[in-house]
Amino acid sequence: MNIWVSRLPKKMLWTELLFSYFPIDEKVFWQQMLARFVFLFGIWLSGLLVYSLDGLMIEYVLDMSIYLGYFATSFIILFGSYIVQQKLSNIIQDFRPMLKLDNIEFQKFSNRLNRFFYSFYPCIIVGIILGVFTGVPTQFQLAFNEGFSLHVAWSMFFNSFGVLLTATAIWMFVSIWITIFMISRQPLNVKLSSETIAKFRELSVLALWFSLFYFIGISISNLSLLNLYENTFSS
DSSP states (O other), X not given: OHHHHHTSOTTOOHHHHHHHXXXXXXXXXXXXXXXXXXXXXXXXXXXXXHHHHTTOHHHHHHXXXXXXXXXXXHXXXXXXXXXXXXXXXXXXXXXXXXXXXXXXXXXXXXXHHHHHHSOSHHHHXXXXXXXXXXXXXXXXXXXXHHOOOHHHHHHHHHHHHHHHHHHHHHHHHHHHHHHXXXXXXXXXXXXXXXXXXXXXXXXXXXXXXXXXXXXXXXHHHHHHHHXXXXXXXXX
16 A cells, blocks of 8 residues: 555545546546546446356346445545546645745645645545444454355445545545635735635635535435445345
8 A cells, every 4th residue: 555655646636546547638527527437337347247256146236226326426526536636736826926925935835735635644544434433344344254255345345445435525625625724824915806805716616516516425425335234244
């Protein structure tokens, strides 16, 4: 994990690093959305294959509604990570003329925000906390007690990946509001004007839209997870 984490660019979320390996243009919206859909569909197909090998294909297909909710949540989170990746750095740069900081001070401030926001470690920490509260350790204990099978191993990976995505959404949500707070704490170089208000409105709108997608995604995720955890070891 440390080797992979060390490869994370300072200005890229881990989800965007994942999709950077796809042969697509990072600036073309429809290509990015298609890549996310193909990625999630590939995960679903891998589950279909694994469950089929264990003779449980019908059970997997019957749980389609549960997985649809889960993948809808994942798509919302991956969509949010793309928007935040594209917008946040530009918004921070837009505030440059408004902050009473010289070039060196602003560069240090910007680097501090980037290291804080794009760090992978908080996602892992939040993911571990979420995993404890959502029953991931219980799944591992049941797997050890009842014996591993392909579909159980896939389900544990699938649920762990979903928890990590949810943790990433939480970290992005928190980081956006902390970014707003940290910018507001810097000395301003301008008086209140329509331009200043427009800049703060742009950042606030990003935070509000992300909050909306976040809460919708988490609500769908919670409903799906409850059903998925109940069905994983009943097969």
